[in-house]
Amino acid sequence: MTDLPVIDPAQLRLSVAPMMDWTDSHCRVFHRLIAPHARLYSEMVHANAVIHGDRARLLAMDPVEHPVALQLGGSEPELLAQAARIGAETGFDEINLNCGCPSDRVQAGRFGACLMREPELVAESVAAMVAACATLDRHVPVTVKCRLGVDDDHDYDRFRAFIDRIADAGCAMFIVHARNAWLQGLSPKENREVPPLRYDWAYRLKRERPDLQIIVNGGIADADEATEHLQHTDGAMLGRAAYHDPYLLHRLDVAWFGGDLRSRAELLRALRPYVEAQLARGVFLKHITRHLLGLFAGERGGRAFRQILSEGAHKPGADWSLVEQAIAVTESFAHA
Template sequence: MTDYQRHRFSVAPMMDWTDRHCRFFHRLLTRETLLYTEMVVADAVIHGDRQRLLGFSDEEHPIALQIGGSEPDKLVQAAEIATGWGYDEINLNVGCPSDRVQSGRFGACLMQEPDLVADCVRAMKGATDLPVTVKCRIGVDDQDPEEALDRLADKVLEAGCDVLWVHARKAWLDGLSPKENRDIPPLDYDRVYRLKERLPDVWIGINGGIETLEASEEHLRHVDGVMLGRAAYHSPALLADVDQRIYGAETVSPVLNRVVEEMATYTDRHVAQGGRANQVARHMLGLFQGVPGARRWRQILSSESVLPGADGSVFLRGLDSLAEAAESLSRDRVSA
């Protein structure tokens, strides 16, 4: 599989969500999906605790590092460091609307400075052999999405951008909170489709409000890649079908109970190294959404993983509760 083919399906970089525990968990569900880190600002890559910020397990490949920044020289340093850590791709954030990002002159506000974004991409391309990609919005504030997206796309592609991910809604930097920017600006998938029609030879992926594999398959009729964010996080079981349905893999979808058992072992290792069970458990709350006993599963993970001495056995008790719920449901059906 080519580097670009792995972009066919990915889990979006999400602050406070897609940490290394989340990615290890997701990788047990899907071998092919491209996983992204949380956004890490270039200054933190250069000066911060790299093991904490950049560390990942070999099992997480393919994995991309998302970087925030707007100073080409710093992005060069960050790209060189990321390359040395063994990442498979470097992605530049041109879509995050948070106040902290705006004050640092990166993220979605860079939609207003396409020449600078191009300079950043060009600088990183000169510093690494890894694919350098961009994730952007269709525009910000009063920009015309037709002009704004075309201008940014043309500039970064000329600079060497390998893949362009487009969150198919505007970001309103003046008047909406970061949370509101995830939902209130209307989605405009057709705008991304038109970009792909204009640039048929460019690898373009779509993001924003995509909740199911059925919707993903429909988008793939128009663009090259689909990126799921909150849906993949809150309903992670859908990832278990990605390899077969999206990539055409012949492998059998993973059994969720076995995934939980592997995560229990992983958690034991994490706790033995000084970590806490709840740092892992929080990513797995939605695994059995819609399954009898799911509420009890969430209760056990939420309440027991924070207790002193908690380890991977929390997950095994959660599995026991699911088995009890299934047995109770079966008895009720027989008696009925």
């Protein structure tokens, strides 16, 4: 097993999953504001894109986001090592290799969940990434996000052997999306919902490999579920629940780390300086407010809040006054 330094355990208790088209820098700045102690993850970026693409856009990051990880896709060790080095030099605090995404695109490119069946290739990739980051003047860990298996792989020992092989290559932290990935017959959305969850595999892995840091992910829908996982693993990673109901993140952060519970309106108004700075740079309001739509989920006025932002943010000249208008509607419901 690896004897690499582990990540500060406090940083692993609560994290937000990497989500394509969602967890961009604007989203992460918002999540950092509402959950000061959460670990944040970028969208998955293919190693080729990091090396040859628009890095200013693909690796955009605001200093307030730390600790924040870059998730990479790919299956060529040399390219992954080069991309990992670039990400680390950009300032990301962790480089995470995606071994769990089941989409057609990743299957065509032989990466994502396909890698669950190629432990030697993953180990070679991780070792190359670790070596590429080792010469920096700070420790940037290389981690892996994986599933339990692929299709009809229902052998815990095979799953544990995969983990052991990657750990030997220099990975001390694993995010376990606790269900299989089906490469045929299920869409990516169905892959997040249909294969049964087996949290017990993640729990058992932590018991049997206590030196590894194990984060559980997949299907965590509320605060009680998330809190239960802390009894068995090093942390809980929330995905769509955190995005669609971001106030859940705030409640968990306060419950697990302390501090005062702030109102939704107060949290949102604290984002104003960032929003106005982005608008001054030419960013359209809609690119930021799309991540705010769920803030009043389940609250009176929540639908009106979403409607005002959805219909107004794309219009020319849309500015912070639209956000205030949306907040005012929720406050009118509260006082009705």
